[in-house]
Amino acid sequence: DIVMTQGALPNPVPSGESASITCQSSKSLLHSNGKTYLNWYLQRPGQSPQLLIYWMSTRASGVSDRFSGSGSGTDFTLKISSVEAEDVGVYYCQQFLEYPRTFGGGTKLELK
Amino acid sequence: EVKLLESGGGLVQPGGSLRLSCAASGFTFTDFYMSWIRQPPGKAPEWLGVIRNKANGYTTEYNPSVKGRFTISRDNTQNILYLQMNTLRAEDTAIYYCARDAHYWGQGVMVTVSS
Numbered sequence: 001d002i003v004m005t006q007g008a009l010p011n012p013v014p015s016g017e018s019a020s021i022t023c024q025s026s027k028s029l030l031h032s033n034g035k036t037y038l039n040w041y042l043q044r045p046g047q048s049p050q051l052l053i054y055w056m057s058t059r060a061s062g063v064s065d066r067f068s069g070s071g072s073g074t075d076f077t078l079k080i081s082s083v084e085a086e087d088v089g090v091y092y093c094q095q096f097l098e099y100p101r102t103f104g105g106g107t108k109l110e111l112k
Numbered sequence: 113e114v115k116l117l118e119s120g121g122g123l124v125q126p127g128g129s130l131r132l133s134c135a136a137s138g139f140t141f142t143d144f145y146m147s148w149i150r151q152p153p154g155k156a157p158e159w160l161g162v163i164r165n166k167a168n169g170y171t172t173e174y175n176p177s178v179k180g181r182f183t184i185s186r187d188n189t190q191n192i193l194y195l196q197m198n199t200l201r202a203e204d205t206a207i208y209y210c211a212r213d214a215h216y217w218g219q220g221v222m223v224t225v226s227s
Binding site: 001039041048049050051054060061092094096099100101102103104105106 | 147156157158159161162173174175176177209214215217218219220
């Protein structure tokens with residue numbers, strides 16, 4: 001299975017500051033078709049995970065442009081510019097290159 | 113509007129069985145892959161499996177962690193996705209979500225395995 005490893009945030013993050021969440025995969029998620037098979041989700045307290053980013057850098061419908069995804073084949077970053085109260089929760093990366101799909105352990109964002 | 117509504121959760125004894133349902137609406141059900149994902153309390157989500165769409169013969173893939181105990185099926189006339197869970201263990205305790213690709217998730221249903 002592909003192992004997804006997420007970094008921690010130096011919580012709490014001051015409101016209005018930027019935050020970067022890292023994720024590393026044990027295998028390259030870059031397909032020969034040029035696409036990188038990585039999703040980012042936000043799970044707010046008490047809610048289902050919500051898709052933020054797919055194909056490593058494409059924002060899902062309705063997602064604020066304060067969220068951006070970048071990376072290489074194995075190292076990825078989700079950047080949140082100007083953190084707001086609604087961004088609080090746990091962020092997960094997930095690979096969808098191979099079965100079984102696998103998630104990172106999560107990165108918690110707290111607001112100062 | 114895409115809607116996914118899980119049901120069938122509850123308390124079950126170790127070794128028991130349970131069938132979860134996911135009622136889908138707002139899209140052409142047969143066009144989409146449908147998945148089950150679970151999340152133990154305070155932990156990360158775990159992908160359980162997928163059933164493909166009509167174009168791909170409704171075939172299935174499973175996480176090895178549940179293969180042989182869990183079965184995913186779909187009723188394409190009623191737009192319902194199922195998860196049959198057998199020989200349940202305490203570590204199967206989790207919120208169970210159905211999902212249509214990565215973009216749409218249900219609200220989840222709690223399954224507790226305990227004596």
